[in-house]
Amino acid sequence: MRTRDEILQALTDPGIIAVVRAQSREQVVPLTEALLAGGVRAVEVTLTTPDAYSAIEEARKRFGRDALIGAGTVLSADQCRAVLASGAEFVVTPLARPDFVPIIFTAGAVSVIGAFTPTEAQWAHEAGADFIKLFPAEILGPGYVRSVRAPLPHLRFIPTGGVTVDNLAEWFRAGCPAVGVGSALVSREILAANDWAELQRRAAAYAQAARAARASQPGT
Template sequence: MLQKYEVLKEIHNHYLVAVIRGKNTEEAIEIAKQAYEGGIHSLEITFSTPGAEAVISELSRSSYSDMIIGAGTVLDAETARIAIMSGAKYIVSPHFDQQIAFMCNRYAVPYMPGCGSVTDVMSALSVGVDVVKLFPGSLLGPSFIKDVKGPIPHAEFMPSGGVNINNLEQWKKNGAFAVGIGSALTKGVTNGDYCSVQKVAREFIEKLNSLMEEYR
């Protein structure tokens, strides 16, 4: 199987993607490690974090061999290439950008662009996007996936923004390929203590496991 689809398969199987934003590289690395220790293996390091490429590089070279490190908040093709060269296995943006898609295709790296309309979704699919980032998820809601999959059943979505432990079941039931979890992970962080990130990650994992049991 091509590298691109191996990565997508892993993201889908693990299902939860931690969206990591930090005030600096040290904070981002600590949040990422805590999320991983809590059971979330797919980590999206956003370029709203200063020195994001250094975070990606360090985590990619760490002993955590089963981490799936990606880059988020990628606004242009140049940043996408920097992320890929730093070790990012997938690229996520808040919008759809054809040039980012071309750059990712060049390196066989999955690109998940933010889309908020059917027109955006079709534009993304037309240039080889396999999974669309549904953004903002809090505004569009789980029903958007179900509605779009009616006429476009092959479209795959990863919602980001507004995903929490209480609506995880609804996103899964409506066919989300994976889900991005951001502020819900770090809401309990205080005074440089990141232990709460691991605790929340474990709660999400437990919730996901219980949902998987229901579907069996």
């Protein structure tokens, strides 16, 4: 069992969170193996995955401390409690739901609470959210994060949507501690073909790009 501090550290090293919308529960273990082999440890199993609660529980038992298994697209307090009971180490919601924070904190997990505006982001921060999920990030861009963090430098944004190997360095330079990557990494085509070799290749490209981006930052 990881501590909250260990989960926080794992989410930001190398800072790639794979957002997984698997086509079946059975895909979660092999795709996690491929992501791990490529250097991506954090796996967000969304609740759009069939039998997601069982998938999370199975992945936690299978990988132990090797992978960081979380839950995404969590929309209600009941779902929040259910994913935590299944063993999720971090919980991600695309919605502005600061009320999830005490539920997640009490379970010893890490919260990533959705926001689109500075006000929503500040509400989540004041509630104790560990990170702010910026979604859909491609509409706003890294410049938005830089602008918001100029007066509000305490906000720790994790952008999701439109993050690619080519632009992830811009997000890190804007001050993001991690990024969420969905279909650009775990694509529908990969899932349809169970092409785990291609998934491992993409994961390695993202992990390498993230480490290179961090190495180029001042003070790293």
